[in-house]
Amino acid sequence: MQESDTIQPLTWHEHIYRGENRLRVALVGQHNSGKSTIFHAVASTSYRTGKLTGTHKPYAECPVQIGADEVHLVDLPDLQSLRDLQGDDLEALKYLLWGDARPLISRHERSEPPAPFSRPDVLVYVIDASSLQQSLELALELPELGLPVVIALNMMDEAHRKGVEIDKDLLSEKLGVPVIPTVALKGHGLTELFQQILKTGRKPVCPLPQPASPHIQAWAKKLHEAIDQPEINEAFAMPGSMLTMNLLEKDAYFLSEFESHFPETLPAIRALHSEADKTLPRPLTDEVHADRHHRSVVLFEDVARLVHKPKISWEDRLDMLFLHPSWGLIGSLSVFAAVLFMVFEVSTALDAMSAARLADMVSGWQPDTATGVIGRAVVDGLIGLIGIVVPYMLPLVLMLVALEESGIMHRIAFVVDRFFHAIGLHGKVAVPFLLGLGCNVPAIAATKGLSSGRDRVVSSLLITFVPCSARSAIVLALGAKYLGVMGVFLLFTLSLLVIAILGRLLSHRYPEISPGMIQEIPAYGWPKMQPLLSSTWSRTRDILTIVTPLLVGGSVILALLQFAGADQIINTALAPVTVWALGLPAVLGVPILFGVLRKELSLVMIYQALGTFEVGQVLDSIQITTFLVFLLFYIPCVSTFAVMLKVIGRKEAFFSIALSIGVALIVALITRFFLTGMHGLT
Numbered sequence: 001m002q003e004s005d006t007i008q009p010l011t012w013h014e015h016i017y018r019g020e021n022r023l024r025v026a027l028v029g030q031h032n033s034g035k036s037t038i039f040h041a042v043a044s045t046s047y048r049t050g051k052l053t054g055t056h057k058p059y060a061e062c063p064v065q066i067g068a069d070e071v072h073l074v075d076l077p078d079l080q081s082l083r084d085l086q087g088d089d090l091e092a093l094k095y096l097l098w099g100d101a102r103p104l105i106s107r108h109e110r111s112e113p114p115a116p117f118s119r120p121d122v123l124v125y126v127i128d129a130s131s132l133q134q135s136l137e138l139a140l141e142l143p144e145l146g147l148p149v150v151i152a153l154n155m156m157d158e159a160h161r162k163g164v165e166i167d168k169d170l171l172s173e174k175l176g177v178p179v180i181p182t183v184a185l186k187g188h189g190l191t192e193l194f195q196q197i198l199k200t201g202r203k204p205v206c207p208l209p210q211p212a213s214p215h216i217q218a219w220a221k222k223l224h225e226a227i228d229q230p231e232i233n234e235a236f237a238m239p240g241s242m243l244t245m246n247l248l249e250k251d252a253y254f255l256s257e258f259e260s261h262f263p264e265t266l267p268a269i270r271a272l273h274s275e276a277d278k279t280l281p282r283p284l285t286d287e288v289h290a291d292r293h294h295r296s297v298v299l300f301e302d303v304a305r306l307v308h309k310p311k312i313s314w315e316d317r318l319d320m321l322f323l324h325p326s327w328g329l330i331g332s333l334s335v336f337a338a339v340l341f342m343v344f345e346v347s348t349a350l351d352a353m354s355a356a357r358l359a360d361m362v363s364g365w366q367p368d369t370a371t372g373v374i375g376r377a378v379v380d381g382l383i384g385l386i387g388i389v390v391p392y393m394l395p396l397v398l399m400l401v402a403l404e405e406s407g408i409m410h411r412i413a414f415v416v417d418r419f420f421h422a423i424g425l426h427g428k429v430a431v432p433f434l435l436g437l438g439c440n441v442p443a444i445a446a447t448k449g450l451s452s453g454r455d456r457v458v459s460s461l462l463i464t465f466v467p468c469s470a471r472s473a474i475v476l477a478l479g480a481k482y483l484g485v486m487g488v489f490l491l492f493t494l495s496l497l498v499i500a501i502l503g504r505l506l507s508h509r510y511p512e513i514s515p516g517m518i519q520e521i522p523a524y525g526w527p528k529m530q531p532l533l534s535s536t537w538s539r540t541r542d543i544l545t546i547v548t549p550l551l552v553g554g555s556v557i558l559a560l561l562q563f564a565g566a567d568q569i570i571n572t573a574l575a576p577v578t579v580w581a582l583g584l585p586a587v588l589g590v591p592i593l594f595g596v597l598r599k600e601l602s603l604v605m606i607y608q609a610l611g612t613f614e615v616g617q618v619l620d621s622i623q624i625t626t627f628l629v630f631l632l633f634y635i636p637c638v639s640t641f642a643v644m645l646k647v648i649g650r651k652e653a654f655f656s657i658a659l660s661i662g663v664a665l666i667v668a669l670i671t672r673f674f675l676t677g678m679h680g681l682t
C-alpha cells in the first residue's frame with residue numbers, strides 16, 4: 001500500500017473522532033444482508049463479542065480507523081422491522097432506543113442496561129440490493145428512531161447479475177438519507193461508506209420520518225395528541241412519532257408498558273383503536289401494514305427497474321478471480337506462482353549474469369597481504385551487494401510496485417486478510433510475505449507501507465523466517481540430494497509452521513491491537529512506466545545506503561579473521577552450538593558464521609570445510625536435516641539486519657537476531673532429538 005493511500009487530507013477545524021470520542025456506528029438490517037461481512041472486512045484482528053442483555057444472538061464490536069478518525073463499529077443481529085418485536089429482536093430495538101441506559105418504563109425489567117455501551121451515533125442500514133423491495137419497509141420505518149442513517153446498498157454485484165438497476169440518487173432523495181452502493185464481499189464501496197458515515201457523524205441530520213398516507217396520518221395525529229404529555233415522553237425516552245406509530249399499530253410491548261405505567265391514558269387509546277377499526281375498510285393494524293407495504297412498493301417502482309442481459313465488464317470478471325471468497329485464493333496463488341517463477345527463473349538468470357560472473361572474475365585473486373585481503377573483501381562485499389540488488393531487489397520491488405499500481409495487490413490483501421488475522425496480522429502484509437520468498441530485504445522494506453507500527457515490527461520479525469531464495473537454494477541443493485522430495489517439502493512446511501506459531505506467540509509480546517482498517521479496493525489500471533520506475537527507485541535507494549556499509553564492513557571483518565588464521569578459533573568458539581547442541585562436525589562453524597554475509601556463501605563453504613562435494617559421505621541424514629533446519633531459521637543475513645535497523649529500529653532488529661538464533665537452535669534441537677528417537681525405534 002502506498003503511503004499516499006493511507007494518508008487522508010486533514011482539515012483541522014473539523015472534529016476528530018478518536019479514543020473516548022469515537023463515533024459509535026451500528027450496522028442494522030435484515031438477515032443475510034451483509035452486516036457481518038462489512039464488519040469483518042474492516043475489523044481489527046481481534047474484536048469484542050457479547051450479547052445484548054437477555055438475548056441469545058451475539059453482537060461484535062471493535063474500533064476501526066478511518067484516516068485520522070476512529071469509529072466504534074457494532075455488528076448487530078438482524079432486525080426485520082421496528083414493530084411488534086419479541087424476544088431477541090425486541091432487545092435489539094431497546095439497544096437502539098436506549099443504549100446503556102434504562103428509561104423509566106423499562107427499569108423493572110433487568111438491572112443491566114440493554115448493552116454495555118451507548119446507543120449509536122449513526123445507524124448504517126445494510127440492504128441487500130438484489131432484494132431491495134423487501135428492505136424498503138424497514139427503510140421507511142428507521143428514521144423514526146431519531147438517529148442519523150446511512151444506507152449501505154450492499155450486494156450490488158448480485159443486483160447487477162439479476163438485472164436490477166437502482167437509481168441510488170433518487171432513493172437517497174426520497175428517503176432523505178445518503179445511499180452508498182457496496183459489494184462488501186469484495187470490499188467495494190467501503191471507503192466511500194465510512195467516509196459518508198464520518199460526514200454524517202460530523203453534521204448529524206436525522207431524516208424526517210416518512211409520512212403515512214393521509215387516512216392513517218389522521219389517526220396518528222389523534223393518537224399523538226392523546227399521549228403527548230411530558231411525563232409520558234420522559235418515561236419512554238424515545239421519539240414521539242415512533243411511540244405514536246407503535247401504539248397505533250398495537251405493538252404488544254409498548255401497549256403493555258403503557259398499561260402498567262399510564263393506565264389512566266390507556267382507555268383513550270383503546271377507544272381510538274376501536275373507532276379506527278370500525279371506520280377504516282380494514283382493521284387498523286392491517287391498514288397501517290398495508291399502507292407501509294404500498295408505499296414501499298411505490299418507492300421500489302420509482303427507484304428500481306429490471307434490465308435484461310446485464311453487461312459484465314472485464315473488471316467484474318477479473319474481480320471474480322481476485323476477490324471471490326474461494327476463487328480469489330486462486331488469483332492470489334497465481335501471483336504467488338509468479339513470484340516463485342520470478343525468483344527461480346528470472347532472478348537466478350540475472351544472478352548468473354551479474355554477481356556470479358563478477359565473482360568468477362575475481363576468484364583468481366588470492367591476496368596474501370592484509371591490504372590485499374581488505375581490498376578483496378571490499379570487492380566481495382560489493383559483489384554481494386550487486387548480487388542482492390540486481391537479481392532480487394530491483395525485480396521484486398518493481399513487481400511489488402506494479403502489483404500495487406494495477407490494483408491487484410489490494411485485492412490479494414483483501415482476500416487473505418482472514419488467514420493473516422489468525423496470526424494477529426492484517427491482510428496488507430501478504431505481499432511483503434510473498435516477496436520474502438525472493439529476498440527478505442525488499443520484503444521488510446515493503447512493510448514500511450503499513451500504517452501500524454506494531455504490524456510493521458511483527459511482520460518484519462516474521463518475514464525473516466520466510467525462506468528467501470538463498471536459503472531455499474541450500475535446502476534444495478542439499479535436501480533434494482540427500483533427503484528426497486518429501487524431506488524438502490517437510491522442511492518448507494516446517495517454515496510455515498514456525499511462522500504460524502511465532503505469529504501467535506508474538507501477539508502476546510505485542511498485545512496492542514491495532515484498530516480495524518478499511519481496505520481500499522481501487523479500480524484496475526495498467527501501471528505507468530514513469531511512476532513505476534520512480535517508485536521502485538525511491539524504495540531501493542535508501543536501502544542501498546544502509547546495506548552497503550554493513551555488507552562491505554562485515555565482509556572485511558570476516559576476511560581478516562580468516563586471514564589471521566582465526567578459523568580454528570571460530571570453530572572452537574562455535575563448538576557449543578555446532579558440536580554439542582547440533583551434533584555436527586566443528587568445521588561447520590565457519591560456514592555458519594559466514595552465512596550472515598550471504599546465505600548462499602554457506603553452501604560453497606560447507607563443501608570447502610568438509611573437503612568434499614559429497615556431503616553425504618561425511619554427514620548422516622539426521623545431521624544434514626539438523627543443519628538445514630538451523631540454516632533455515634538462524635540470523636538473517638547482514639543485509640536483512642541492515643534494512644531492519646532502518647524499518648523497525650535498533651532494539652527490535654537486535655531482538656530479531658536473538659529470536660532467530662533462539663528459534664533456529666530450539667527447532668534444530670527438537671528435530672535432532674526427534675529424528676534420533678525415531679532412528680532408535682526403527
Ligand SMILES: Nc1nc2c(ncn2[C@@H]2O[C@H](COP(=O)(O)OP(=O)(O)OP(=O)(O)O)[C@@H](O)[C@H]2O)c(=O)[nH]1
Binds near residue numbers: 031036077
Ligand atoms: N454476492 C455478494 N454476497 C455477499 C455480499 N456481502 C455479503 N455477502 C454474502 O451474504 C451472506 C450473508 O452475509 P452476512 O454478512 O453474514 O449477513 P448478515 O447481515 O450479517 O446476516 P445476519 O447476521 O444473519 O443478520 C454471506 O454468505 C456473504 O458472503 C456482497 O456484497 N455480494
Ligand SMILES: [Mg+2]
Binds near residue numbers: 035036075077
Ligand atoms: Mg451477521
